[in-house]
Amino acid sequence: MSNEHAVIVGASHASAQLAATLRQSGWEGNISLVGEEAIPPYHRPPLSKGYLAGEKHSDELLIRPATFYEKTGIDLVLGTRVTAVDPRNKTITLHDGGSIPYGKLALTTGARVRKLDLPGHDQEGVFYLRDLNDVDRIRGFIGPGKSAVIIGGGYIGLETAASMRKLGMEVTVLEALPRVLQRVTAPEVSAFYSRVHGEEGVNIITDAAVQALEGDGTVKGVQLADGNRVAADLVVIGVGVLPDTDLAETAGLEVDNGIVVDEFARTSDPDIVAAGDCTNHYNPIYERRLRLESVQNATDQAKTAANTLCGKLENYHALPWFWSDQYDLKLQIAGLSQGFDRVVVRGSADSGRSFAAFYFCGDRLLAVDAVNRPKEFMAVRRALTQGQSADPVKLADESVDIQQAFTQ
């Protein structure tokens, strides 16, 4: 392995980790990290929070400073789009017609936004929010007193709403389903977030069917199917992402809701690994295949992939976890709640701003959504990692220390 050229495609959380772990694990050959954007890999979560609000500079977003890559001999090839992978000749083709040969290839292509094909979507002032460039453009349209309409009541939409509200804007969130966060949380948690956003002055409209984006080349408002209209100086669409599998497909790799990888992050080609949002992988804790959109998965799976390339096969066996910051709410999620049939709440979701919702399927604890409850988050993350479940009665009883609630 040692003197081969490792090429990592996609500048992201996963690629930054993959490159660093390759060096830590003893990769002696050249490492090239090829990214479409002009800057080194950066933290994406602050984009909808501190960076949007102007509290952070882009330099502060970098996962590692440019000097780190120089010192460790990782060649950053930025501003470069890869258009195809040729696994037979082991080369990648670049947008300018050039090519780079590889010994081993890592795909960390991430995900791209799901687009809405609405009438009027191509006007000025209509945005998606995925990368730094998106937010830089959005920042040209925001300011106190301006009106924003957010289409999509998921985490990105709600975080964006909170950031814009903090800037003194009028904010409306349009959610197509009956409640916000419907795909990812219990009704109790959705109701909590709706309440807090209402208290903070955000107008949330659920069951909203968007008919068109109105304007004269610059967006002016959103027309709903029920006849209502919401005025807008800008519209941000956050309706989910799709795995970026185009390159994997050019390489003829197996793709099924993400690039299919095994427990060692290997694709169907022996010289190509993949990691992060773009992969479809097996999770041994939940005993099913998953595609995750998270920093945790990007970094942990990248370590597995890097070690695989270095000849150290280690099963990818990680508990998924997530976080979302809105206003003074620190939401931390451990585990995956999908498939739950019961929710137990510790504290109150109906008043105040601190509670934890525990998700069960039968007797099995699946996950926790912890709002301003870092102790509950940490306790469940550890318990689930160790394969423990919990007693729902004890979890719901605040007089019982959380540590006493877990069972083998």
Added chain:
Amino acid sequence: MPLIRFIQHDGAEQEVHVAPGTSVMHAAIDNGVSGILADCGGACSCATCHCYVDEAWQEKTGEADEVEQQMLEFVMDYQPNSRLSCQVKVGDELDGLVVRLPKSQI
């Protein structure tokens, strides 16, 4: 520029100079000190930047706030001098700070 001495679980040492105001977490990440993961990038959300502040420096680094303390209770191998390194900012008064790293973050 303040100097921080990182001591790995296996005894390996690394010294780095950082600009005043840098967190111990960023000092480690920016200089390739392994053993600090910092998945959340300093949002005090993940507890993967756990470290031990050398006892001689504990007073100067101050105490963890409530959120940090609640998370620390559940890190691997918690000790009274455990801190989340993203929450420890290094000024000139911490020049020479000694930080030990745990065997594992999670």
